[in-house]
Amino acid sequence: xxxxxxxxxxxxxxxxxxxxxxxxxxxxxxxxxxxxxxxxxxxxxxxxxxxxxxxxxxxxxxxxxxxxxxxxxxxxxxxxxxxxxxxxxxxxxxxxxxxxxxxxxxxxxxxxxxxxxxxxxxxxxxxxxxxxxxxxxxxxxxxxxxxxxxxxxxxxxxxxxxxxxxxxxxxxxxxxxxxxxxxxxxxxxxxxxxxxxxxxxxxxxxxxxxxxxxxxxxxxxxxxxxxxxxxxxxxxxxxxxxxxxxxxxxxxxxxxxxxxxxxxxxxxxxxxxxxxxxxxxxxxxxxxxxxxxxxxxxxxxxxxxxxxxxxx
Numbered sequence: 001x002x003x004x005x006x007x008x009x010x011x012x013x014x015x016x017x018x019x020x021x022x023x024x025x026x027x028x029x030x031x032x033x034x035x036x037x038x039x040x041x042x043x044x045x046x047x048x049x050x051x052x053x054x055x056x057x058x059x060x061x062x063x064x065x066x067x068x069x070x071x072x073x074x075x076x077x078x079x080x081x082x083x084x085x086x087x088x089x090x091x092x093x094x095x096x097x098x099x100x101x102x103x104x105x106x107x108x109x110x111x112x113x114x115x116x117x118x119x120x121x122x123x124x125x126x127x128x129x130x131x132x133x134x135x136x137x138x139x140x141x142x143x144x145x146x147x148x149x150x151x152x153x154x155x156x157x158x159x160x161x162x163x164x165x166x167x168x169x170x171x172x173x174x175x176x177x178x179x180x181x182x183x184x185x186x187x188x189x190x191x192x193x194x195x196x197x198x199x200x201x202x203x204x205x206x207x208x209x210x211x212x213x214x215x216x217x218x219x220x221x222x223x224x225x226x227x228x229x230x231x232x233x234x235x236x237x238x239x240x241x242x243x244x245x246x247x248x249x250x251x252x253x254x255x256x257x258x259x260x261x262x263x264x265x266x267x268x269x270x271x272x273x274x275x276x277x278x279x280x281x282x283x284x285x286x287x288x289x290x291x292x293x294x295x296x297x298x299x300x301x302x303x304x305x306x307x308x309x310x311x312x
Contacts, residue, residue: 009198016083016199018191019061024083027105033057033083034076034105038068041138042111043308044129045075046102047082048120050147050226051093051212051219053205054174054196056082059119062187062297070305071115076105078125082199086208093212093223095121095147095230099128112136115308119143120261120290124237131240134247139312141251141304142269144290146261148237149269155260162259171197173217181290183257187297244276249311252282253303255292279311 015022015033022033035057045063049055057075067073077084079101080093087093102125106114115138118126123145130137142148146155162180167173174196179185199205200217209215212222240246250273254266266282274280283303285292293300 013195013198016056016058016195018058018189018195020064022057022083025105025108027101027108029088030079030085030101032076032085032101032105034074034109035060035064036109037064037073038071040071042106042109042114043067043071043073044102044106044111044114044116044126045073046116046118046122046125046129047075047078048122048145049078049081050095050121051080051208051223052082053200053209053218054082056196056199058082058192058195059291059294061192062294063301066298066301067305070309074106074109074111076102078102078122080208083202083204086204086211090211091225094226095124095128096226096233099125099132103129103133113138115139115141115312117141117143117304118145118148119293120145121147124148124234127241127246128237130248130250131237131245134245137248139249139251139308140246141253141307143253143293144255144258144261144266145269146265148234149261149265150238150272152262152265152268158262159260170200170217174200177218178291181258181260182295183255183287183289184295187291187294238272241272242276246273246277249279249307250277250281251304251307252280253292253300254282254284255288255290255295256284256286257288258290258292260290281307283307 045060047059056077060075079098080086116126123142124147130140212219270282288295
């Protein structure tokens, strides 16, 4: 009987890459994975999920090609997510540390001025980068971000109902999870799922789940350190927005069918921003969901590029 031998992962899979070959850089001792495509002004893409085993910059791989025709696109895995190293201490499992890590990544990449796009949890990171460094930020794009937006209803209840009866198998769970946040699930390709599964099975990802006390397949936003400070940080963020500190053009894009970051969150966030921000727009896409930028990448890219080029 012939015994099957394990095959070595491809160079793309070894780096968790999809469509483009990712690179790595040391950011203050944190090995950080990122994509870099194109030339010109820096356009920084910040992915969603909070310390996720499989949430990563791969979420932008259907958008990078089109955006990089006009900009130098940089998309890094956030601290602790994807293939980027975990925080050095339990006290650094915070949104605050994520923002600091992303800014240091940009500094090390030689970014002097930037346009920044943040999706979901990454929308909070993008907004803080814009608020803390308004002299460097040329435009801000926020995508379905309940983390940044005002509280509307109970998001934990919405997500608990949404992801009820999830499969126990990890690969099936990843496909199920992303599928629940998409209307058109064609964007959830086998390659995309395989890369997410590969990252989620690395020792680093398993250690992260252990650090956050999760016995499940994802971190589910757990972090005692973040619980201690995020509420205050978010209140400060909203106060800065109300004071008019978002001095750059701001675009909000939202999927009308998002069952998690529901549309009323986006509408209230827009009202907060437009009250004190001169150039603010909201674009609502119908029949798409949380990952609408992946569901309709060419359409979404055109809206974002047109906004940046018209207003900055």
